[in-house]
Amino acid sequence: MNKDIxxxxxxxxxxxxxxEKIASKKxxxxxxDLMQRAGLAVYKKICSIWPKTKHWLILVGPGNNGGDGYVVARLAYLASINVTVISSTNNQHLITDHTExxxxxxxxxxxxxxxxxVNAEWPDxxxxxxDALFGYGINRKPDKSCALLxxxxxxxxxxxxxxDMPSGLNAATGAPLGEVIHANHTMSLIALxxxxxxxxxxDYIGKLHFSALGLENYIFNQKTSMERLDSSSIKKFLKTRIPSSHKGNHGKVLVIGGDKGFGGAIRMTAEAALRSGSGxxxxxxxxxxxxxxxTARPELIVQELTNKLLLQKLNWAHVVAIGPGLGxxxxxxxxxxxxxxxxxxxxWDAxxxxxxASNKNKCNNRVITPHPIEAARLLEITVQEVENDRVHAAKKLVNIYGGVVVLKGAGTIVVNEVGNISFIDVGNAGMASAGMGDLLSGIIISLIGQNYSLFDAARLGCLVHGAAADAIALNxxxxxxIATDLFKYIRKLLNPEIIN
Incomplete structure (x- = not known):
């Protein structure tokens, strides 16, 4: 998504x-001094993006984020840039608990x-x-004066x-708390x-940048249950095929779905499994x-869904995907x-x-892939409640239903029963079209059939799915x-040696 690492x-x-406290001490x-580093990192980044800007307006709050803003203001002024500083407190001499x-x-x-x-006129x-009003600590709606700013x-x-954060956006959830700055760029400090x-x-971050402020040696060596994965992560998951392998070594996949009038969904799931390497x-x-x-894909073996065949094929299959177009x-x-x-x-999907949702059960050998509406139905809450805290919703889904959960949407979240959380940092708004979820189901079940663990298959599947859409958007x-546009790029991403 951007050139920053x-x-x-x-x-x-x-x-x-x-x-931050421990890392600074070590x-x-x-x-x-850390505040000075933060201000300098922000100032340098701004100058690299907009080297010809002449008049900066800096909105500062009463906390450390505001302190970073004052440092930026001073550095810009010393570089002969016109600077106007507006404080949200309405009192430039206000004493806070923040000594720095x-x-x-x-x-x-x-x-x-x-x-x-806050009532001052803005220069022309x-x-x-x-935006230096709030950092990551805000967990409430901005007050009236800040909202107006x-x-x-x-x-x-x-x-x-x-x-660090667009003011008004919750750092824990990505949910707007009220009015939120629509930033063109945001610099995350110390940690994502x-x-x-x-x-x-x-919707608010814009292009995301990062600086650890010199604390990398400590912070990057600390373990956390959360990770961000992007397209560069794909290679670390890929396995080498044994030269003497045959189709049975790469998964006998059964996909079930496609009620009358909904054949397209199950066809896309099945073809996505083939395109992702299933035997x-x-x-x-x-x-x-x-x-x-x-007719559309003769490589698929397609039969009528009857009770007799269902039992036979369930016995035959290594892995099973059910749901797309099922009715x-x-x-x-x-x-x-x-x-x-x-x-x-x-x-299980769709x-x-x-x-x-109407017949709950827990299962540790299953991946479920709900979008927010399906997640809300499974949790018996509103879609807004799901979106207000996607991490919490994903964790709750795992607790109730077991296995691995893929909570789809912007910044897809993959969670397992141990509590490991992966944020899938690929994909774009072009994916807001019918059939995308059917493809994802096919990719994931294919990878499971190729002996990836449920968690790895879900993560790699989401990465390939989103990265393929990003390649389409780029080109x-x-x-x-449309969903089937992704097939060409899925193949390339799963064969990185052929990517130019």
Whole structure:
């Protein structure tokens, strides 16, 4: 998504203050010096992005994020840039609990410059707004004065740069708390936060940059249950094929679905499994879908979904995917109940999840792949509640249903029963079209059939799926993307030696 190198470790925002404190102590850095480093890193990044800006408006809050803003202001002023500082507190001499912020504020005042209050007029020729109102600690709706500053900044034509988090965005969840700065760029400091890479984050973050402020040696050696994965992570998952292998070594995959009128969904799932390296893929579907699917993809073995064949093919298969286009008729419920009895690795999606929502069961040999609406149904909460805290929703799904959960959406989350969480940092808005989830199911079940663990198959499948869409967006644009466009790039991503 950008040229900056972002870390792969992600830290819960609740742990960051302690992490920052320990890391600073081990590196013999005072909090004030760390604030100076933060301000300098932000200042340098801004200058590299917009070297010709002449008048910066810096919005500062009362905490450490505001202190970083004062450092940026002083550095810009000393470089002969016009700077206007507006404080959200309405009192430029306000004493807070943040000693370092007070000191940085005084450093700014000592340059002979003023701090204006929220009611001050904004200069006419502002070409950059630096957002230093709140950092990662905010967990409530911005107050009225801050909300007005945020609204005014968003309406202004100038570019916006947020320090650590766009003000008003929850660092733990990526959910807006009220008014939120729409940043063009954001620089994350010390560690990545979940709210920068999932949920509504992409609507507000803009291009994400990162600086560990010299604390890399300590922070990157600490273990965390959360990780960020991007397209560069694909290679580490890939396995080498044995030269003497045959089709049976690469998975006998059974996909079940496609009620009358919904043959396209199961066809895409089945073909995605083939395109992802499966040895044999069989389809059980409504009889009216058989001829169209075989005509479109003769490599698939397609038969009518009957109880007799279902039992035979469940016995034959190494792995099973059920749900795309399945429908919710009584026969669908019966099929799901039969699949539930097997002890083989499986994936449930779409209508299988709708059946599961009304007949809950826990299973440790299953991947479920709900989108937010399906997740809400499975958890018996609202979609908004899911989106307000996607990490919590994914964890709760694992606790109730077991196995591995893929909570789809912007910043897809993959969680296992041990509590490991992977944020899939690929994909784009072009994927908001029908059939994308059907492809993902096919990719994941294919990888499971190729002897990847459920967790690895889910993570690699999501990476390949999103990276393929990113390749399409790069080469052809986001608009007008359809699911089957991804096939060409899925093949390339799973064979990195052929990528130019």
């Amino acid at each position: 972002l870390p792969y470790s992600v830290w819960p925002s609740s742990n960051l203050k302690e992490l 590196n013999n850095i005072t909090s004030y 912020t007070n000191k940085s504020r005084q450093d700014w005042i000592d340059t002979g410059n003023k701090i204006y209050n 020729k502002i070409d950059l707004i630096v 945020i609204q005014r900044a968003n309406l202004h034509h100038a570019q916006k740069f947020s320090i 936060k979940p709210g920068q890479i999932t949920g509504k984050a992409r 044999i893929v069989k389809v059980l579907t409504h009889k009216e879908n058989i001829s169209p699917i075989i 919710t008729r009584n026969i669908s419920k019966h099929v799901v109940s039969e699949v539930k009895k097997i002890c083989k690795p499986m994936l 209508d299988a999840l709708n059946v599961l 052809h644009g986001m608009r007008c993307m």
